[in-house]
Amino acid sequence: MDLVNHLEGRLLFAVPKKGRLLQAALNLLEGADIQFRRENRLDIALCKNLPVALIFLPAADIPTFVGEGRVSLGITGRDTVAEHATLVEAARRAHRESGKSTLTEDGEEVGGCQEIMDLGFGSCKLQVQVPVKGPYQSPNDLIGKNIGTSFVHLAEDYFAKLEAEQSGANGSSSDSSRKLKTKIIELSGSVEAACALGVADGIVDLVESGETMKAAGLQAIDTVISSTAVLIKSKHPTNPSMVDLIASRILGVITAQKYVLCQYNVKRDALPRVTNITPGKRAPTINALEEAGWVAISVMVEKKKIATVMDELTAVGATDILVLIIANTRTGAP
Ligand SMILES: Nc1ncnc2c1ncn2[C@@H]1O[C@H](COP(=O)(O)OP(=O)(O)OP(=O)(O)O)[C@@H](O)[C@H]1O
Numbered sequence: 367m368d369l370v371n372h373l374e375g376r377l378l379f380a381v382p383k384k385g386r387l388l389q390a391a392l393n394l395l396e397g398a399d400i401q402f403r404r405e406n407r408l409d410i411a412l413c414k415n416l417p418v419a420l421i422f423l424p425a426a427d428i429p430t431f432v433g434e435g436r437v438s439l440g441i442t443g444r445d446t447v448a449e450h451a452t453l454v455e456a457a458r459r460a461h462r463e464s465g466k467s468t469l470t471e472d473g474e475e476v477g478g479c480q481e482i483m484d485l486g487f488g489s490c491k492l493q494v495q496v497p498v499k500g501p502y503q504s505p506n507d508l509i510g511k512n513i514g515t516s517f518v519h520l521a522e523d524y525f526a527k528l529e530a531e532q533s534g535a536n537g538s539s540s541d542s543s544r545k546l547k548t549k550i551i552e553l554s555g556s557v558e559a560a561c562a563l564g565v566a567d568g569i570v571d572l573v574e575s576g577e578t579m580k581a582a583g584l585q586a587i588d589t590v591i592s593s594t595a596v597l598i599k600s601k602h603p604t605n606p607s608m609v610d611l612i613a614s615r616i617l618g619v620i621t622a623q624k625y626v627l628c629q630y631n632v633k634r635d636a637l638p639r640v641t642n643i644t645p646g647k648r649a650p651t652i653n654a655l656e657e658a659g660w661v662a663i664s665v666m667v668e669k670k671k672i673a674t675v676m677d678e679l680t681a682v683g684a685t686d687i688l689v690l691i692i693a694n695t696r697t698g699a700p
């Protein structure tokens with residue numbers, strides 16, 4: 367089947383085609399019951415149960431497709447969204463300075479995507495790194511030096527601000543006529559090797575566990591941006607109600623992953639103390655037990671806090687504490 371000719375009427379949803387965000391993104395789609403079958407080597411998959419087509423793209427390219435409105439929804443890292451936003455901002459600045467308008471006929475700024483929600487996985491930091499055994503101790507020491515990175519626009523912006531601060535000019539990162547003293551060298555991968563191979567004095571690269579940096583004899587001296595995976599949308603999605611539906615389903619899945627349901631029995635006179643420990647997302651559900659003076663409580667608790675919460679509940683007299691996994695939710699903001 368020629369899938370490209372079957373996209374009419376479908377909301378296009380970009381998903382990372384490989385890499386660290388792929389599996390978690392697929393798990394979210396499954397939890398949100400977005401059903402599809404991806405043919406071998408095809409980067410387009412039609413959803414079986416919704417008017418949606420999934421487009422599998424490199425994570426770094428997703429903000430471009432969404433920002434230009436070609437694709438309505440996307441899952442990618444906030445770092446890639448920030449890189450794209452910096453590029454878009456630089457292009458707008460250049461346009462304005464050459465007297466051209468950066469607005470559409472509706473008076474809106476062209477380009478750019480909007481973050482809908484944090485998806486809670488894919489944590490990492492984009493950091494400035496230098497050799498541990500080297501002459502550079504602070505970011506200022508790198509001004510005028512060679513910097514290797516895959517995030518050229520964020521790195522340029524970072525060093526432009528640093529150079530402006532150093533020269534005493536205020537906010538000249540918004541001046542596109544600036545001439546950077548620092549040389550930003552674009553690398554597409556294995557950025558950590560650049561210092562050892564003499565290509566760069568420092569790098570701007572992602573750090574998750576820190577293992578790669580350590581193995582390459584590097585240390586972080588500043589953080590440019592902290593990132594997690596995010597759901598993004600274009601400014602004018604083709605089907606806004608389908609965007610809302612998918613966003614609400616995804617929110618339901620990530621809320622379910624974040625919370626557990628805690629049920630316990632307690633004497634009614636301990637209610638103020640236990641509701642303080644487990645206030646719930648809105649409020650705890652309280653039911654009278656057949657035994658006089660006792661109530662049963664059912665309440666959502668953040669998964670990461672549940673052990674401490676159980677300790678505290680036990681200490682104030684709660685008994686029969688049960689913790690249940692939540693398969694899915696539709697509850698509002700996580
Ligand atoms: N340790 C990590 N290194 C790189 N990216 C990470 C890491 N942890 C989380 N991420 C997130 O995953 C996103 C995609 O990175 P990943 O390297 O998996 O992509 P990729 O498409 O395989 O790219 P590449 O071909 O450059 O390796 C990043 O933009 C970032 O948001």
Ligand SMILES: O=P(O)(O)OC[C@H]1O[C@H](OP(=O)(O)OP(=O)(O)O)[C@H](O)[C@@H]1O
Binds near residue numbers: 554556557558574576
């Ligand atoms: O802090 P860590 O957990 O060690 O992860 C960080 C490393 O992971 C990424 O590289 P990736 O593995 O994607 O390969 P690449 O260098 O080819 O981009 C990133 O560019 C770092 O090199």
